[in-house]
């Protein structure tokens with residue numbers, strides 16, 4: 211068979227394109243592999259660090275095994291917190307960016323949201339109580355079967371029906387594995403919001419609650435239509451509690467810098483019920499919930 215040079219170029223070019231397409235499809239199929247096992251949580255870390263070998267194409271393979279720990283939740287006694295006046299306000303950068311891809315996962319312990327961001331942009335926080343810059347990584351929801359349990363933290367012995375945690379990972383980490391091996395206690399910062407039952411619907415939350423029926427089964431995972439995440443929560447710069455503590459879901463050996471907004475957000479009862487329909491592995495444990503443990507109060511700060 212005689213082929214001209216341009217025909218050869220067209221054929222080889224087409225083969226290369228087909229190859230690239232197939233490899234991309236295989237790459238994405240990895241995300242659909244069911245998350246495995248009983249009380250082990252698989253969390254991709256960090257999903258959007260463009261530094262070094264950690265390109266967006268690599269993060270899909272970076273599922274790192276974590277074992278859920280049994281740390282007690284923490285109750286903040288607001289009157290005992292140390293008030294910091296005139297501190298640096300917390301800085302939020304690029305939170306109005308719309309993600310390119312959003313996934314919702316039922317890993318058996320919680321519902322989490324993960325993101326892929328458009329090239330070069332990663333929402334991040336800095337200043338306030340933070341010494342470094344922290345890249346936004348994922349959102350975790352905690353809820354209970356009744357209105358007086360659910361939140362991981364308590365505020366003056368009050369538990370809220372739901373808590374939403376924005377997980378952040380220190381920027382410029384050499385690789386996700388650094389988090390596991392490091393001795394440092396400043397790799398993770400989590401911003402937390404409480405939810406209280408309201409008469410009115412929280413319309414922004416509908417972007418989440420309308421998808422929950424697709425992840426009612428343990429180990430289910432779906433893509434959801436991307437929306438601006440900063441519709442979900444108010445950006446606050448002051449009037450928050452902060453302390454170094456541990457995390458129930460992310461059992462990192464080091465501590466987490468917590469930043470807690472004491473002003474609860476609204477969730478309608480119909481929206482709350484959609485969360486409560488979700489099947490989790492440790493449902494009984496979540497029903498009873500662990501006894502509240504009061505944190506070492508000397509270390510809780512309130513940034514005025």
Ligand SMILES: *[C@@H]1O[C@H](CO)[C@@H](O)[C@H](O)[C@H]1NC(C)=O
Nearest residue numbers: 286287288289290365366367
């Ligand atoms: C905080 O202290 C003030 C003044 O002592 C007191 O009136 C208030 O009830 C306390 N608040 C809480 C939540 O315990």
Ligand SMILES: *[C@@H]1O[C@H](CO)[C@@H](O)[C@H](O)[C@H]1NC(C)=O
Nearest residue numbers: 413414415417435436437441
């Ligand atoms: C998300 O919620 C906002 C606010 O309610 C709404 O304007 C927007 O259309 C929703 N986006 C999607 C993708 O559902």
Ligand SMILES: *[C@@H]1O[C@H](CO)[C@@H](O)[C@H](O)[C@H]1NC(C)=O
Nearest residue numbers: 339395396452453454509511
């Ligand atoms: C948390 O720990 C870091 C590192 O040890 C320290 O610099 C920071 O002041 C601590 N923050 C709080 C709120 O205790």
Ligand SMILES: *[C@@H]1O[C@H](CO)[C@@H](O)[C@H](O)[C@H]1NC(C)=O
Nearest residue numbers: 394395454455463464465509
């Ligand atoms: C974590 O926090 C606890 C309580 O403040 C503290 O005793 C412990 O030393 C901290 N661990 C690290 C690795 O910083």
